[in-house]
Amino acid sequence: MKTLVLLKMVPDVVEELEVAGDGASLSRDFLRLIINERDENALEQALILKERHQGTVTVVAPDAPEVDDVLYTALARGADRVVKVTGLEEGVGSAEATVTVAAALSSVAGLLPVDLILTGCQAIDDLDGLVGPLVAHQLGLPYVGIVTGLDVHPGGMGRCLREYPGGVRGSFELDLPAVVGIQGAEKPPRYVPIAKVRAAMTSGTIETVAGSPPGALPLRVVEMKKPEVAERAEMIAGGLDDIASRVCEILAGRGLL
Amino acid sequence: MPGAVWVIAEQWRGGLSEVTYELLALGRQIADDRGAALEAVLLGSGVVGLAESLGLADRVLYADSPAFAEPVGEVGSRALAALATERKPTVVLVPITNVSWDLVGLLPARLGVPLVNFCMDVAAVGDGLEARCLVFGGKMEVRAVPESEPVVIGVLPGARRADAGRSTKRPEVEPVAAPAPETCGVRLLGYEEPEAGDIDITQQEVLVSVGRGLQGQANLDLAEELAELLGGAVSASRPAVDMGWLPMTRQVGKSGMLVKPKLYIALGISGAPEHVEGMKDAALIVAVNTDPGAPIFNVAHYGVAEDLLEFVPVLIDKVKEHKS
Incomplete structure (x- = not known):
């Protein structure tokens, strides 16, 4: 079975985000990028399926700072090939990057056709497009998102569970090939020792393929700022003891203590 | 027009x-x-x-x-x-x-x-x-x-x-006649209902909710002790459920439950829109998060920018003092 995993890097929101001088994008000065968490789950699910059914896992990602580390880590975890799509400007929108990556897939030797394409069902920077649906549409494949369980049955049929509200999950049957937007894998992403990643950096290769961005941006961001809210929380400051006393007062005042 | x-x-x-x-x-x-x-x-x-x-x-x-x-x-x-x-x-x-x-x-x-x-x-x-x-x-x-x-x-x-x-x-x-595709490669076979038997968090008046900031399941006792003192239950944001600290029945937010308790204490929850959607209508929201810029403070009524692992034990002692 051939599985393709699409990954992308997103800003690490644990770090402080700053607006750039243009007032409409993120400052790149201290920006730390990390793998989109749900994409990492998609990779894990692909590796689980490989262990269960054999086959290969190829990872494709648009070029970005730190992406090499993520791709070498993917090799160390068990991916067979990793490919980087170059030619995209930094800070390009999700839709343009996705369309570029999808178009570049056909220039990766021996990649298409695949049985499954897995990617995260959402990313925090998906302002103008979602990776899974865009790729599915471009390749003419069916799509299901918010998937938390996926397996492949003999005869080329996929089975997956998709989350609906209130803890309800829909059970789906999928004709393969298909694109699946992963929310969570069956298990948390596997740990791989740093020595193994270093070994992958020495012995592994990141293939590169040049993408041609389609150009036109359908959505123009005119301003970016930290959200202004009508009423922010009243912050309780002081020593831990004082804060705890104040919280108790508040709860007691509402009859909650 | x-x-x-x-x-x-x-x-x-x-x-x-x-x-x-x-x-x-x-x-x-x-x-x-x-x-x-x-x-x-x-x-x-x-x-x-x-x-x-x-x-x-x-x-x-x-x-x-x-x-x-x-x-x-x-x-x-x-x-x-x-x-x-x-x-x-x-x-x-x-x-x-x-x-x-x-x-x-x-x-x-x-x-x-x-x-x-x-x-x-x-x-x-x-x-x-x-x-x-x-x-x-x-x-x-x-x-x-x-x-x-x-x-x-x-x-x-x-x-x-x-x-x-x-x-x-x-x-x-x-x-209107909208075309219903004969085949589209995707078929819904049915729904799996959430497992019953656990606490129904939508019925609780007090929820102590934990997120990634809890750092590990070993620290869950803190949240449970606080919840018990306040007569409530422990709920969670998505990452805490994904890491297996709590079952899915305790999840608040888009894929989980919509809750409206009298008191919602958010511990180590950043406040992503998917979570906020599930708890924003709680009558009183107190949030504890080390990051003073965390979006959870945009919906909370009261905020504490401290490490929950240091703050909650102190709060538990104060609540006990208050109750005695």
């Missing part, structure tokens, strides 16, 4: 979602500002009755077919794309919920039109639109202008009050 503003009405398990009315209130404003008609579009099976409850719309287009009984993105997006190609709406509002999420991505892809996602407000500006959207997990807000129309807009829950979207007026109701 410009093309209509569409609201994709969300039906699931025989009823219309609250968010449908929120979108109607938003759509009404956009339509009025541009002098356009507001149309609600409803796909379902046996949904004429539901169509008539969408009175804030000028017109309700509904497609009634067993194929539309359950919300499946592949099916709905094909039908809606065909209908939109024929009717030419200029703006299509789709709710960002677990029911409609696949549509948010698939519909603009099929139509080849721009998507504006994570939107919390939209205003008509000149001949165009300007959207306010929350990105990077709620850490940044952007003003974004679609360069062309039609445009599909993914709208976050809470953009308007649902009450503002209800009307006793009977809308003009028009049955």
Whole structure:
């Protein structure tokens, strides 16, 4: 079975985000990028399926700072090939990057056709497009998102569970090939020792393929700022003891203590 | 007159979602500002009755077919794309919920039109639109202008009050023929219900909710002790459930439960929009997070910018003191 995993890097929101001088994008000065968490789950699910059914896992990602580390880590975890799509400007929108990556897939030797394409069902920077649906549409494949369980049955049929509200999950049957937007894998992403990643950096290769961005941006961001809210929380400051006393007062005042 | 503003009405398990009315209130404003008609579009099976409850719309287009009984993105997006190609709406509002999420991505892809996602407000500006959207997990807000129309807009829950979207007026109701694909590669076989037997967090008056900041299951005792002292239960944000610290029945937010307790204490929860959606209507929200810029403080009434692992033990002692 051939599985393709699409990954992308997103800003690490644990770090402080700053607006750039243009007032409409993120400052790149201290920006730390990390793998989109749900994409990492998609990779894990692909590796689980490989262990269960054999086959290969190829990872494709648009070029970005730190992406090499993520791709070498993917090799160390068990991916067979990793490919980087170059030619995209930094800070390009999700839709343009996705369309570029999808178009570049056909220039990766021996990649298409695949049985499954897995990617995260959402990313925090998906302002103008979602990776899974865009790729599915471009390749003419069916799509299901918010998937938390996926397996492949003999005869080329996929089975997956998709989350609906209130803890309800829909059970789906999928004709393969298909694109699946992963929310969570069956298990948390596997740990791989740093020595193994270093070994992958020495012995592994990141293939590169040049993408041609389609150009036109359908959505123009005119301003970016930290959200202004009508009423922010009243912050309780002081020593831990004082804060705890104040919280108790508040709860007691509402009859909650 | 410009093309209509569409609201994709969300039906699931025989009823219309609250968010449908929120979108109607938003759509009404956009339509009025541009002098356009507001149309609600409803796909379902046996949904004429539901169509008539969408009175804030000028017109309700509904497609009634067993194929539309359950919300499946592949099916709905094909039908809606065909209908939109024929009717030419200029703006299509789709709710960002677990029911409609696949549509948010698939519909603009099929139509080849721009998507504006994570939107919390939209205003008509000149001949165009300007959207306010929350990105990077709620850490940044952007003003974004679609360069062309039609445009599909993914709208976050809470953009308007649902009450503002209800009307006793009977809308003009028009049955439409939307193509139901024979095969689309995706078949819903049925639903798996959440496991019963655990605590029902929607019935609790006090919830102590834990997130990634808890750092490990070993620290869950702290939250449990606090919850017990306050007569409540422990709930969780998505990461805490994904890491296996608590079962899915305790999850608050988009894929989990909508809760409205008297007291919600958020411990180590950053406040991503998917979580906030599930708890924003709690009567009193107290948040504890090391990051003073965390979005959770935008919805909390009181905030404590401390490490929960240091603060909660002190709070537990104080609560005990208070109670004795």
